[in-house]
Amino acid sequence: MKPPRAIAIAAHPDDIEFCMAGTLLLLKEVGWEIHYLNVSTGNCGSMTMSAAKTRSTRRAEAKRAAKILGAHWHPPMCDDLEILYDIKTLRRLASIVREVSPSIVLTHSPQDYMEDHMNTCRLAVTAAFSRGMPNFKTIPSRPAVECDVTLYHALPHGLRDGLRRRIVPGSFVNTTSVHATKRAALAAHVSQKPWLDASQGMDSYLLAMDEMSREVGKLSRRFKHAEGWRRHLHLGFSSSEIDPLSDALGKDCLINQSYERSLHATN
Numbered sequence: 001m002k003p004p005r006a007i008a009i010a011a012h013p014d015d016i017e018f019c020m021a022g023t024l025l026l027l028k029e030v031g032w033e034i035h036y037l038n039v040s041t042g043n044c045g046s047m048t049m050s051a052a053k054t055r056s057t058r059r060a061e062a063k064r065a066a067k068i069l070g071a072h073w074h075p076p077m078c079d080d081l082e083i084l085y086d087i088k089t090l091r092r093l094a095s096i097v098r099e100v101s102p103s104i105v106l107t108h109s110p111q112d113y114m115e116d117h118m119n120t121c122r123l124a125v126t127a128a129f130s131r132g133m134p135n136f137k138t139i140p141s142r143p144a145v146e147c148d149v150t151l152y153h154a155l156p157h158g159l160r161d162g163l164r165r166r167i168v169p170g171s172f173v174n175t176t177s178v179h180a181t182k183r184a185a186l187a188a189h190v191s192q193k194p195w196l197d198a199s200q201g202m203d204s205y206l207l208a209m210d211e212m213s214r215e216v217g218k219l220s221r222r223f224k225h226a227e228g229w230r231r232h233l234h235l236g237f238s239s240s241e242i243d244p245l246s247d248a249l250g251k252d253c254l255i256n257q258s259y260e261r262s263l264h265a266t267n
């Protein structure tokens with residue numbers, strides 16, 4: 001029998017390593033096949049290299065990172081700031097979703113600090129939604145697949161939406177045991193250190209990731225390092241409400257009960 005599959009669909013090379021890679025690594029440990037896809041080439045992520053040179057450098061870095069994670073790498077399909085919710089990108093992404101036929105899709109938060117992240121999220125949601133529709137044509141063409149899929153949204157950059165409001169995770173994944181590997185995968189994006197230092201004052205991008213995962217760990221009140229997730233509504237994606245991430249990871253996945261209660265509040 002084929003192992004269950006999970007795919008992380010993020011905007012830029014290194015986004016997966018910031019907020020999704022720990023969860024991918026844990027899924028791999030329990031027998032899942034994991035897939036890694038950045039929609040953009042990352043061509044704008046340099047102050048000194050040309051777009052073409054940045055594209056090829058970052059492609060090699062992302063491949064190395066995927067190898068460190070033990071993930072199947074998929075090539076990007078857009079350039080930075082050009083991830084649009086358009087039909088061509090949607091058809092291409094939908095083709096990958098049909099090829100992988102994942103039970104879990106990890107992607108960005110619907111609210112995030114920049115449009116590439118939010119558009120990637122929308123594209124991933126619809127690519128998953130269209131998986132079973134034979135009349136929706138993909139590029140390249142692939143037959144529709146019948147499978148339940150569950151989408152999980154990562155926490156936004158800065159743990160806040162674009163209007164500065166705090167985003168509270170619905171579940172926490174304990175990434176403490178895989179933090180070193182997650183960090184090694186992020187470190188494969190060598191070209192990003194000077195760029196992020198200059199553009200976002202992130203000091204070291206590795207320290208920024210450490211800090212984010214510790215902050216989410218603190219929010220969990222249980223784990224040292226954590227990634228936070230919000231599970232998408234199941235309608236259109238599975239016949240009943242399911243939580244395969246929690247099922248797969250057991251005690252390493254902590255449901256945020258106050259978030260769950262807030263969903264069921266009537267006023």
Ligand SMILES: [Zn+2]
Pocket residue numbers: 011012015117
């Ligand atoms: Zn990004």
